Amino acid sequence: MGMIIQGATGDWEVVIGLEVHAQVSSNAKLFSGSATEYGAEQNTQVSFVDAAMPGMLPVINRAAVEQAVKTGLGLKAKINNFSVFDRKNYFYADLPQGYQISQFLQPIVGEGILTIDLKDGVTREIGITRLHLEQDAGKSIHDQHPSMTLVDLNRSGVALMEIVSEPDMRSPEEAAAYVKKLRSILRYLGTCDGNMDEGSMRADVNVSVRRPGDELGTRCEMKNINSVRFIQAAIVYEANRQVDILEEGGTIAQETRLYDSVKGETRSMRSKEEAHDYRYFPDPDLLPLEFDDAFVNAIKADLPELPDAKKDRFISEMGISPYDAGVLVAEKEVADFFELVAKGRDAKLSANWVTGEFFGNLKRTGNTLATSPISADALGEVVDLVKDGTISNRIAKEVFEEMFDTGKSASAIVDEKGLKQVSDTGAIEVAIDEVIAANPEKLAEYRGGKDKLLGFFMGQVMKNTGGKANPGIVNKLLKPKLDG
Amino acid sequence: MSDLTKLTIAEARDGLKASKFSARELTAAHITAMESAKGLNAFITETLEKAVEGATRSDDRLAKGEAGNMEGIPIAVKDLFCTKGTLTTAASHILDGFTPEYESTVTANLWAEGAVMLGKANLDEFAMGSSNETSYYGNVVNPWRRTTDDQPLVPGGSSGGSATSVAANIAMGATGTDTGGSIRQPAAFTGIVGMKPTYGRCSRWGTVAFASSLDQAGTMTRTVRDTAIMLEAMAGFDPKDGTSVDMEVPNFEAALTGDIRGLKVGIPKEYRLDGMSEEIATLWEQGVDWLKSAGAEIVEISLPHTKYALPAYYIIAPAEASSNLARYDGVRYGLRVEGENLDDMYSRTRGEGFGEEVQRRIMIGTYALSAGYYDAYYLKAQKVRARIAEDFKEAYKLVDTILTPTAPSAAFAFGEKGDDPLEMYLNDVFTVPASLAGLPGISIPAGLSSDGLPLGLQLLGRPFDEETVIRTAGVLEEAANFTAKPTTWWRA
Known part of the structure; x- marks a missing residue:
C-alpha cells in the first residue's frame, strides 16, 4: 500500500525514487591498482x-x-x-582530478526490474532505470584540526555502481524493501558487500508528492543516506514538509537537501540555480568500453541462483511456506545454511528449526550465522532425532540450547542425560498404571464426566517419565485405561 | 677530434661502437655547447650531473657489448615529460617545485636504450603556444636569424626548447610532444626534422596532459635516420595508457630504403590557401618535383573539410585542457597561494599559477563544455573531427602519403604575432588536420626563405604507417640536401 498523507485540502501520494551507490567488491580501484580495504590507515591506499x-x-x-x-x-x-566513460567536472579538495570519471549518456547497464517483498507475501516490481560505473571521491575530514580540513584519499578512485530506480515507490516501507532486496541481490552476486555502516552502500533519495493520479510533482533529492532506517525517516519528514508547503499554497523548489539524522530533519543544501554545471564530456583518456556477447554470456553462465528464484524453489519444490521462504532467502548465507540442514531431511521441519530455535539461540547468545557454534550438520542431527521420534520436540529444544552453550552434539547430550524418548509401550503402560493408582479421586472425577482431566493424567505421565515418553503413544494408551 | 656536437645520432652511435670516442667525451662536448648557449634559454633545468653519470654507465655498457640503440646519445627532454627525481614544470609557475616520483614511459624507454639526459627543455606553458612565448621560464630564442636583420626570432612552439637545442647542436636529439603541430612547426622554424607518430604509438603515461585525445610524443633530430632510430627507442605499447595501441614497433631505420618508385603522393588542393606566400608555394612545388624525380606518382587529392580543422581544434583542445588542468588546484603539489577559504585558495593559486594563454584556453574550453553550449561547440567540433578523419581515410584509398608545407611562414620575431591569438593559431593550419585524425606526420627542412630562414615540408601517412612516411622523408631529405646552418652568434 502506498503512503497517503491526508491534508486539510485532500490526500497526497508520496512518490520515491532511489539512486543507490554500491561499492564494487574488487581488490583494486576502478582505474588504478590500489587496494580498497576498509579501515586502512589514512592515505595508504593511494596510487599516483x-x-x-x-x-x-x-x-x-x-x-x-x-x-x-x-x-x-x-x-x-x-x-x-x-x-x-565521461568526466563530471567540479572542484573539491577531496576530488584530486578536478573531475569524477562516471558514465553519463551511455551507461554500461540499461533498464531492469527489481521485485520487492512486502508484508504478507505481497510483491511489487520496481523499475531500474540504469546502472553505471563511476569513481568514488576521497574523504574530507573537518573535525581533526581547528583551522584545516584534512583529506584522506583511500576511497579516491574506488569503483562504485550507481543504480538508479524509476520513481516507482510509494511509501517508506517500499523504499526500505527496495534497498533490502537490492542489498540481498548484490550480496548473492558477490558484487557489493552491502555494508551500509562502512559506506559501501548509500542512497540518494528523491521524494515528491502529488494528488493521487496526477502528474509527478517537483522532487527534492536527499544525498548520501546510509541506513535503511534513516531512509524511511527522511522520506516521512520530507514528504510531510512538502505537503505542508503545498497545503499552504506554496510550491516546491527543486533542490538538493541534506538529511540530518540527529535532528531527524532535512535541510536545503543547494537549489537548482546553484547546482553545478558539471560539463560532462567523454573522457579522452579512456576508449569507449566495448565487449562482445561471449563476455556477457560467460558471466551469465556463472550467475548464482538469486533470492527470487530460490524462494520459488523453496516453496514449490520443498513445500516451505512463502513467509518462511522469504525469511530464509533474504541472506544468501542463511539460505545456504538452510539447504545444508534440509538436505535429505524434512524440509518444513528443517525450516521451522532454522527460523525458530536456531535464530532464537543465535540471538540469545549474541551470535550471528558467521560465528554460530552450531553447524548445519549439528542442527541436522537434532532434526533427525525429532523426526525419528528419538526425542520429543520439547526435549529437543532443551538439547539444542545446551548444544549452543557447550558445543556438544545432540546425540551426546541425549545419551549423557538419558533423554531418549520412550516409545516402549510396556514401559509407558507401567507409568500410566502408576499414575492412575496414585490418583484414585481424579480417576473417579474423570469417570464421573470430567473429561478435561485427561490432560492432567497426560501431564503426570510425562512428568514421571522425565518428559521422555513419546506423547503420541501415551495419548493412545492412556485413554482406554482411564475409560476402564 | 672534430666537433662531436656536429655528429648525427647515427654517426655517434657508430663512433661509440668503434670506440672512436667515449660516451663521456660525447656528453662533455654537448655540456660545453650548453654552457655557451645559455642565451638561447633552451633549458628550464640542466641535469649535468645526471648526464655525466649516464654517459659513464653507457661507456660501461659499450665496453661490455651491451649497448642499447641510443647508447650514450645525449638528448634534451621536453619539460612536459615527468622525470623521476628531476624538477618537472610544464613551463608553468603552477608546478613550482614539482619533482615526480615516477618516470614517463617515453623517457624510461629512452633510458633503457642508453640515452643520456642533458636537461629539461623549455616549452610553451603546458604546451600551449606556437612560438614559445608563453613559458613561465622565459622565451626560447631561435638559433636562426634573418640575413636581413639581427632581430631575435621565435623557435616555434610548443617544443621550442627541444627544437632550439637540436638546431644549435646542444643536443643530438630531443623529445617533443605534438598536439596540433608542436613538434612539426618548431622543427620547420629551426631547420630540423620533427616527427609526430600515429596517436597511440607512444605512451602518454607520465607526460603532463594538454589535450589527451591529441597529445602524442615524438622526435626532434637533425636527420630522418636519427628520427627513425630515436622513434623506435621511444615507441611501444604501454598497458598503463588505455589509448596506447598494442602493435609491434617496426625497425624504422630499415624503412629508409631510398626507393619510392611507384609510391603515390597526394597533394591536397585545399592546402593551397588564399594568400599563401610565394616562397611556401614554390617550396611545395619543388617538393613535388623532387618526389616525382625519385619515381613517385603525384596525385591531386581533396580533403574537403580542411578549413574547419583549425576552429574544431581550437574547441576540442581547450575543452580537454580545461578539464585536464583542473588537477592543478594547490591542494597536493606545486604552487599554493593561501586564501580565505577553499574557493579563494583555488582562484588565487590558479590565477597566479597559470599564464595568460593557459587561462584563455581554460576559459574557452570551459565555455565550450558548458550546459547549453556543449552541442553547438564541443559536439559540433567532434563531428567535424570525424569528417576530417573520413577525408583522410578516403584520400588514403588513392595515395600512400601526403605532401604539404609544414607552416604558412618562416620563423617570426618576438611579439610579431603576440597580440592576436587568432593570427598565432593560424600557424597550425597545416599541422592540425593530421593531429585531429591521429595520423603520423613529419616535417623536414627543405629550403631557405629569401631572408635565409629554414622552411619545412610535411609528409603525412596512414595510421601506424610511419615507415612509408620515413622512407619518403628520407628521399625528400636527400633531394633537398639542406645543409644550411645558423651562424653561432649566441656563442659570442
Missing part, C-alpha cells in the same frame, strides 16, 4: 593515479566491469556492450 599526479592515466579494471555486468544480469537488465 588516485592522487591525480601530472601525467597519470586511468586504465579500466576488468574485474569491476565484470561485476557491473553481473549486477546488471542480476537485475534482469539490458547490458550495453558499448558504453562510454
Whole structure:
C-alpha cells in the first residue's frame, strides 16, 4: 500500500525514487591498482593515479566491469556492450582530478526490474532505470584540526555502481524493501558487500508528492543516506514538509537537501540555480568500453541462483511456506545454511528449526550465522532425532540450547542425560498404571464426566517419565485405561 | 677530434661502437655547447650531473657489448615529460617545485636504450603556444636569424626548447610532444626534422596532459635516420595508457630504403590557401618535383573539410585542457597561494599559477563544455573531427602519403604575432588536420626563405604507417640536401 498523507485540502501520494551507490567488491580501484580495504590507515591506499599526479592515466579494471555486468544480469537488465566513460567536472579538495570519471549518456547497464517483498507475501516490481560505473571521491575530514580540513584519499578512485530506480515507490516501507532486496541481490552476486555502516552502500533519495493520479510533482533529492532506517525517516519528514508547503499554497523548489539524522530533519543544501554545471564530456583518456556477447554470456553462465528464484524453489519444490521462504532467502548465507540442514531431511521441519530455535539461540547468545557454534550438520542431527521420534520436540529444544552453550552434539547430550524418548509401550503402560493408582479421586472425577482431566493424567505421565515418553503413544494408551 | 656536437645520432652511435670516442667525451662536448648557449634559454633545468653519470654507465655498457640503440646519445627532454627525481614544470609557475616520483614511459624507454639526459627543455606553458612565448621560464630564442636583420626570432612552439637545442647542436636529439603541430612547426622554424607518430604509438603515461585525445610524443633530430632510430627507442605499447595501441614497433631505420618508385603522393588542393606566400608555394612545388624525380606518382587529392580543422581544434583542445588542468588546484603539489577559504585558495593559486594563454584556453574550453553550449561547440567540433578523419581515410584509398608545407611562414620575431591569438593559431593550419585524425606526420627542412630562414615540408601517412612516411622523408631529405646552418652568434 502506498503512503497517503491526508491534508486539510485532500490526500497526497508520496512518490520515491532511489539512486543507490554500491561499492564494487574488487581488490583494486576502478582505474588504478590500489587496494580498497576498509579501515586502512589514512592515505595508504593511494596510487599516483588516485592522487591525480601530472601525467597519470586511468586504465579500466576488468574485474569491476565484470561485476557491473553481473549486477546488471542480476537485475534482469539490458547490458550495453558499448558504453562510454565521461568526466563530471567540479572542484573539491577531496576530488584530486578536478573531475569524477562516471558514465553519463551511455551507461554500461540499461533498464531492469527489481521485485520487492512486502508484508504478507505481497510483491511489487520496481523499475531500474540504469546502472553505471563511476569513481568514488576521497574523504574530507573537518573535525581533526581547528583551522584545516584534512583529506584522506583511500576511497579516491574506488569503483562504485550507481543504480538508479524509476520513481516507482510509494511509501517508506517500499523504499526500505527496495534497498533490502537490492542489498540481498548484490550480496548473492558477490558484487557489493552491502555494508551500509562502512559506506559501501548509500542512497540518494528523491521524494515528491502529488494528488493521487496526477502528474509527478517537483522532487527534492536527499544525498548520501546510509541506513535503511534513516531512509524511511527522511522520506516521512520530507514528504510531510512538502505537503505542508503545498497545503499552504506554496510550491516546491527543486533542490538538493541534506538529511540530518540527529535532528531527524532535512535541510536545503543547494537549489537548482546553484547546482553545478558539471560539463560532462567523454573522457579522452579512456576508449569507449566495448565487449562482445561471449563476455556477457560467460558471466551469465556463472550467475548464482538469486533470492527470487530460490524462494520459488523453496516453496514449490520443498513445500516451505512463502513467509518462511522469504525469511530464509533474504541472506544468501542463511539460505545456504538452510539447504545444508534440509538436505535429505524434512524440509518444513528443517525450516521451522532454522527460523525458530536456531535464530532464537543465535540471538540469545549474541551470535550471528558467521560465528554460530552450531553447524548445519549439528542442527541436522537434532532434526533427525525429532523426526525419528528419538526425542520429543520439547526435549529437543532443551538439547539444542545446551548444544549452543557447550558445543556438544545432540546425540551426546541425549545419551549423557538419558533423554531418549520412550516409545516402549510396556514401559509407558507401567507409568500410566502408576499414575492412575496414585490418583484414585481424579480417576473417579474423570469417570464421573470430567473429561478435561485427561490432560492432567497426560501431564503426570510425562512428568514421571522425565518428559521422555513419546506423547503420541501415551495419548493412545492412556485413554482406554482411564475409560476402564 | 672534430666537433662531436656536429655528429648525427647515427654517426655517434657508430663512433661509440668503434670506440672512436667515449660516451663521456660525447656528453662533455654537448655540456660545453650548453654552457655557451645559455642565451638561447633552451633549458628550464640542466641535469649535468645526471648526464655525466649516464654517459659513464653507457661507456660501461659499450665496453661490455651491451649497448642499447641510443647508447650514450645525449638528448634534451621536453619539460612536459615527468622525470623521476628531476624538477618537472610544464613551463608553468603552477608546478613550482614539482619533482615526480615516477618516470614517463617515453623517457624510461629512452633510458633503457642508453640515452643520456642533458636537461629539461623549455616549452610553451603546458604546451600551449606556437612560438614559445608563453613559458613561465622565459622565451626560447631561435638559433636562426634573418640575413636581413639581427632581430631575435621565435623557435616555434610548443617544443621550442627541444627544437632550439637540436638546431644549435646542444643536443643530438630531443623529445617533443605534438598536439596540433608542436613538434612539426618548431622543427620547420629551426631547420630540423620533427616527427609526430600515429596517436597511440607512444605512451602518454607520465607526460603532463594538454589535450589527451591529441597529445602524442615524438622526435626532434637533425636527420630522418636519427628520427627513425630515436622513434623506435621511444615507441611501444604501454598497458598503463588505455589509448596506447598494442602493435609491434617496426625497425624504422630499415624503412629508409631510398626507393619510392611507384609510391603515390597526394597533394591536397585545399592546402593551397588564399594568400599563401610565394616562397611556401614554390617550396611545395619543388617538393613535388623532387618526389616525382625519385619515381613517385603525384596525385591531386581533396580533403574537403580542411578549413574547419583549425576552429574544431581550437574547441576540442581547450575543452580537454580545461578539464585536464583542473588537477592543478594547490591542494597536493606545486604552487599554493593561501586564501580565505577553499574557493579563494583555488582562484588565487590558479590565477597566479597559470599564464595568460593557459587561462584563455581554460576559459574557452570551459565555455565550450558548458550546459547549453556543449552541442553547438564541443559536439559540433567532434563531428567535424570525424569528417576530417573520413577525408583522410578516403584520400588514403588513392595515395600512400601526403605532401604539404609544414607552416604558412618562416620563423617570426618576438611579439610579431603576440597580440592576436587568432593570427598565432593560424600557424597550425597545416599541422592540425593530421593531429585531429591521429595520423603520423613529419616535417623536414627543405629550403631557405629569401631572408635565409629554414622552411619545412610535411609528409603525412596512414595510421601506424610511419615507415612509408620515413622512407619518403628520407628521399625528400636527400633531394633537398639542406645543409644550411645558423651562424653561432649566441656563442659570442
